Structure formats: structure tokens, C-alpha cells
Amino acid sequence: MQEAVPMFGQKATFGKRQHSFAELKEMMRPTPDADGVTRVFSKELWDDPKVGPMLRELGFNPDDPRNISKTAExxxxxxxxxxxxLEERAAAFNRDMTNRYGYCNAVPFLVIDHTIWDGEHGAFLYASLNLIGFDDWNVLMLAGDERTKELxxxxxxxxxxxxxxxxxxxxxxxxxxxxxxxxxxxGVTAAGGQGRGISREQYEMEKDELRQEIIDKVGWMKPRIINELLRIQG
Incomplete structure (x- = not known):
């Protein structure tokens, strides 16, 4: 999980020896702990006299959500x-519009579409920012046939x-x-390095602001997409 130890190859110091992020990755265990939960850093590592204190200094704990690995399942x-x-919302939308106009067959349109979600950047949106493309912020309801468009x-x-x-x-x-x-x-701050370091609170704030910016940008795009479609379709 990308956020669990945000050091990007920086050196983290425990005692006299330094461990790189690559070395820490070797300590990661993809199998579940005894309680059935799969953690990025297993519970055993938290008992390690060198690794455990370092992870706690970074503000993590064994059950931190960022330390719980989501599986493909x-x-x-x-x-x-x-x-x-989404299917339930679409059905409700069609029922409501049918009550108003006598017929409606609207279908969802994803502003950020499947080519993004299924591509190399999809995991950034859903794993790092917890954004799901089927949720309301990313969906427009558009006519699935000419009759719906006209009515x-x-x-x-x-x-x-x-x-x-x-x-x-x-x-x-x-x-x-x-x-x-x-x-x-x-990661620079967490690893004790020099440069433009930011605190965990600043990092979380920047991440939240970015997430909201994405939602707002998609919201800004929605009426413009509709207006352009109406213009083209006459």
C-alpha cells in the first residue's frame, strides 16, 4: 500500500543502522496475521525493537487503516x-421521470470513464483518494434512446x-x-531528511483538498458536457 510508509527510498534511522524503504518492503508479509487481517506491516514487526518504534514515530499503529491491505477481492x-x-439510483431516476413524462430510459454516463479507472491511473483515484467512479459525483444521467431525449x-x-x-x-x-x-x-519529514518537509497533518490536508478539487472539477464539467451534447445533438 503506497501510503503505509511514505519514505520514497529515504533512509529511516533506528539505532546505528539505517534501513531503506526497499529493505522495509522485504519485511512486508502478504499473508494474514493470526486475527485474519492482512497488514502491510504485520503485527510481528511492531514487536521488533528497531522497526516498531520507527513506525510509531511516523504516527502509525498496527490497525491504522493505511496499514490494512485491501485485496483484489x-x-x-x-x-x-x-x-x-448506481443501478438502484438509475432505476429510481427512471421511475421518477416516467411518472413525470410517461416514459424514460436514461443511462449513466461517467465523466471520468472506464478508460481511466481501468488504466494505469485508476488505482491512484480509488486506492489513494478513496474515489469511486460509480458514485454520484462522477455520474450524469443521459438519454438511452431518442424517445427519452425528446420526452x-x-x-x-x-x-x-x-x-x-x-x-x-x-x-x-x-x-x-x-x-x-x-x-x-x-516522506522527507518522516524519514528525518532535509528539504521541503511537511507534517502528517499537512499531508492529510493536502490529500483531502486534492480529493475535493477533483470532485469539484468534475462537478464543473458536468453542465458543460450537457450543454455541448445538446448543442451537437440539436
Missing amino acids: DYIAMFAAAKKR CGIAGHPGTVPAVSKAVHEFVVAWKERYERALEAY
Whole structure:
């Protein structure tokens, strides 16, 4: 898990010997502890006279959420639950619009689409910032057929929009770089190094601000996407 020990190769000192992040990774155990929980740093490491104190100095503990490893199955279950919630919201939207206009077949449109979530930057959004693409902040309801478009007055679903996908990809790359700079700056402080160090509180604040900025940016894009679709579709 990327955030568990944010040192980015910096040296952390315990006693007279220094351990690098690479060495600490060798101590990580992918198997569950005795209580069935898989931790980035196992409970045994917290009893180590050198490693344990260092981890505590960084502000972690064995049951810190950042020390609990999510498995592939965890993420699959999380995405499945989010998708189910989206399907339920879409069904409720269609029922409400049908009551108003007599018919509605609207389908979800993801502003940050599957090409991002399934690509190299997807894990940054869902693992580092806890953002899920099926949640409301990232979803527009658009007409799934011409009848819905005409009766309900909503833009037609275009499938994918290359221009939007390209713009979003550029935003995500910039957001990821900003996040990694904050994480590295925190790592400098945590490892006792020199340079632009920030505290854990500052790091968490920067991460929260970035998360909200992403949500706000997508919210800003939504009406502009709708207006452009309505313009193109006539």
C-alpha cells in the first residue's frame, strides 16, 4: 500500500543502522496475521525493537487503516457494491421521470470513464483518494434512446467522448503528480531528511483538498458536457 510508509527510498534511522524503504518492503508479509487481517506491516514487526518504534514515530499503529491491505477481492466487492447502488439510483431516476413524462430510459454516463479507472491511473483515484467512479459525483444521467431525449428533454448518451476522455486524462495525470509531490514531501519529514518537509497533518490536508478539487472539477464539467451534447445533438 503506497501510503503505509511514505519514505520514497529515504533512509529511516533506528539505532546505528539505517534501513531503506526497499529493505522495509522485504519485511512486508502478504499473508494474514493470526486475527485474519492482512497488514502491510504485520503485527510481528511492531514487536521488533528497531522497526516498531520507527513506525510509531511516523504516527502509525498496527490497525491504522493505511496499514490494512485491501485485496483484489476487497476492491472487486467495493466496486460491485458501488455499481449496484448506481443501478438502484438509475432505476429510481427512471421511475421518477416516467411518472413525470410517461416514459424514460436514461443511462449513466461517467465523466471520468472506464478508460481511466481501468488504466494505469485508476488505482491512484480509488486506492489513494478513496474515489469511486460509480458514485454520484462522477455520474450524469443521459438519454438511452431518442424517445427519452425528446420526452424528457435530456441530452442523449454519446457512448464515449474522446475530447472529454483526453481532457480528463490530462487532469488526472496532473492530480497524480501533485499527490506524489505531497507524499514525497511528507516522506522527507518522516524519514528525518532535509528539504521541503511537511507534517502528517499537512499531508492529510493536502490529500483531502486534492480529493475535493477533483470532485469539484468534475462537478464543473458536468453542465458543460450537457450543454455541448445538446448543442451537437440539436
